Amino acid sequence: MTRTNETRDKLLQAALDLIWSSSYGSVGVDQICERAGVKKGSFYHFFPSKEDLALAAFEEHWQRDIQPESDRIFAPEVAPLDRVALWCDAIYAEQKQLFDAHGHVPGCPFACIGSEMGTQSERLRRKSEEMLERGVFQLERTLRDAQRDGSLTVVDPAARARLLYTLVMGAMVQAKVENDPEVLRSLRGQIFDVLGVPQLA
């Protein structure tokens, strides 16, 4: 007997890895089980369906992987505009690393699955939407902080944050379609350009 939910965790991790590096539709339950070293019966003991597993894997990915790094990047101690720069750099670094490891740019898992399954599964769509909302919110808070400390002038922080996030999502899709992480290299400059902040060396 496992003391913790080790089996459950292994399923979540396997699901995230496989789905992120390929797609929701092309990853089977058997495949996930094999990767996790778990029999299918156990899968359905923990999750009522493949869809529920994906939902849980999204939440797990956020809490285990994204939230911690996000807390560092968007920390109050960091100057607002530095947060934006760090954020852009982190996005490039992650995609670059995954590209070097697997030979493919995986893109943003939430945008990819939302884009793939948005018209077919309302639950997956809603979850993807929620995940992206969290990102926009952090950015919006950052813009407000920048406005407050005078490092930026922005009339509508919420709209501006959405615009920047749109740009980032577009860039990630483009990087995936071109299978070239270097597309994201120019992201920081583009973001600051749109923000109207003079670009330094």
Added chain:
Amino acid sequence: MTRTNETRDKLLQAALDLIWSSSYGSVGVDQICERAGVKKGSFYHFFPSKEDLALAAFEEHWQRDIQPESDRIFAPEVAPLDRVALWCDAIYAEQKQLFDAHGHVPGCPFACIGSEMGTQSERLRRKSEEMLERGVFQLERTLRDAQRDGSLTVVDPAARARLLYTLVMGAMVQAKVENDPEVLRSLRGQIFDVLGVPQLA
């Protein structure tokens, strides 16, 4: 016997409709055949595989649906900045119409399939990339024209066109994930904002 390639065309249309409104992975060959009113044997008479059908359907969609409207919007007679405005409006109008018809925002088929299959099928990825390149090129030409007639000042038209296209793709992904075509309503304003063109009523 059919005089033209009617069967082939029906397969292409059915494939485009089904894949665009759901996804590549969740549409089966049987489903496409049923929609087209064609038996599976005929399918494999015209196309060696499902992937080849999708590739051909992409090209068909461009030539039959996109190119003609694109020729109107990006016509030399239209003032460059008007082309940009018409283009944004056409994107919104199309997604809005499809949303009203099916209850879902389908997004950009090339970006969606590229995003879904980019890591699994090099051929589909390349084709998606090519399709998006065509769009960027039209936009780039438009920016050069705007530069030439003095309606716009832009230092690097190619980079600017790519940036705008990134923004549009991001907005379409967002519209699909949120299943709300109204997300694209603000597209025109955002594009002109990024271009530095004062927004009129």
Added chain:
DNA sequence: CAGCCAGTTGACCGATCGGTCAAGTGGACC
């Protein structure tokens, strides 16, 4: 020690997957 129960196992389900194939069908051309 007995009994409970979360968790594990592997066999099994019908449906569907992408794809094959041999046998037609019928118009065009000689």
Added chain:
DNA sequence: GGTCCACTTGACCGATCGGTCAACTGGCTG
């Protein structure tokens, strides 16, 4: 009229799909 061939048809393939189930295991608790 005969032959050819693009095209059509429906049965069929093994593999895989998501999901079910009864039997089993073993640690914890009363």
